[in-house]
Amino acid sequence: MGGNSPCAxxxxxxxxxxxxxxxxxxxxxxDPHKFAIVHKVFGASNVSKMLQELPVHQRADAVSSLMxxxxxxxxxxxxxxxxxxxYLQNQVSQLxxxxxxxxxxxxxxxxxxxxVMPTSQMGPDDDKSFLLQNSLSQHLNYGSSxxxxxxxxxxxxxxxxxxx
Numbered sequence: 001m002g003g004n005s006p007c008a009x010x011x012x013x014x015x016x017x018x019x020x021x022x023x024x025x026x027x028x029x030x031d032p033h034k035f036a037i038v039h040k041v042f043g044a045s046n047v048s049k050m051l052q053e054l055p056v057h058q059r060a061d062a063v064s065s066l067m068x069x070x071x072x073x074x075x076x077x078x079x080x081x082x083x084x085x086x087y088l089q090n091q092v093s094q095l096x097x098x099x100x101x102x103x104x105x106x107x108x109x110x111x112x113x114x115x116v117m118p119t120s121q122m123g124p125d126d127d128k129s130f131l132l133q134n135s136l137s138q139h140l141n142y143g144s145s146x147x148x149x150x151x152x153x154x155x156x157x158x159x160x161x162x163x164x
Contacts, residue, residue: 007027026051038066038070
């Protein structure tokens with residue numbers, strides 16, 4: 001920035017902001033908290049080295065990425081953004097399993113035979129279809145097949161707890 005108002009990094013580090021300050025375009029003086037988080041996690045010297053090694057057109061994206069990682073590290077010092085990504089992937093996996101169970105239940109419902117009419121109302125041609133439907137309904141238990149599908153889709157998460 002150079003002029004009268006130093007950038008947020010120079011203000012925090014209590015130094016004079018040079019005209020060619022690498023931080024000035026990305027850490028304006030009106031948002032000191034932005035640099036404070038990045039400085040706390042990565043250090044001003046490391047951030048300066050990273051920015052100087054990058055082409056100018058990639059620096060804004062790098063600062064944005066550093067900000068996201070720094071915020072994640074403040075929230076979760078051990079895993080950072082990897083913890084958040086892992087959590088979201090686990091959640092996607094759970095939702096995919098729930099979707100598969102719901103689709104299997106829909107399929108089971110669609111496969112259920114039509115209600116069987118009493119034998120007193122059946123004609124001679126209906127006798128074969130009645131036997132077929134009666135035989136199918138005895139051999140297929142739709143309620144337990146849904147549970148079997150659900151049980152087979154249970155998995156352990158990366159943290160060792162069961163996902164249902």
